[in-house]
Amino acid sequence: MSVTQQQVLDSLARIKSPRGVALANANVLSAISASDGKVFFSINVDAAEARAWESVRAEAEAAVRAIPGVTTVMVSFTASNTITTVGRIMIASGMPTASGLGGGKSSISRTMS
Numbered sequence: 001m002s003v004t005q006q007q008v009l010d011s012l013a014r015i016k017s018p019r020g021v022a023l024a025n026a027n028v029l030s031a032i033s034a035s036d037g038k039v040f041f042s043i044n045v046d047a048a049e050a051r052a053w054e055s056v057r058a059e060a061e062a063a064v065r066a067i068p069g070v071t072t073v074m075v076s077f078t079a080s081n082t083i084t085t086v087g088r089i090m091i092a093s094g095m096p097t098a099s100g101l102g103g104g105k106s107s108i109s110r111t112m113s
Helices: 005-012 047-065 105-112
Strands: 033-035 038-046 072-080
Touching: 005 033, 005 047, 038 047, 047 072
Parallel strands: 038 072
Antiparallel strands: 033 038
């Protein structure tokens, strides 16, 4: 039996976010890819809330892994800083970037500046 996106969403709806909202309704999920027993999605939150969401990522992975037919689950967790203001105040944004060699950090930095 093939796993569907709806099955994944139903499973995630049972997990509460740190805000008290069902994870499936918290507006933090990327598109869910479910194919051949493999499920991939990400949870995207503000960096200021990242610590509170770490356990939610683990719960989400466990809940999806428990769906019959799921063989592989990958849940990425992205936390970024974004400050938007009006007027002459600087707008700041941050994007987590791995520190490995040849990862394009300088290119990303130049592009964002």
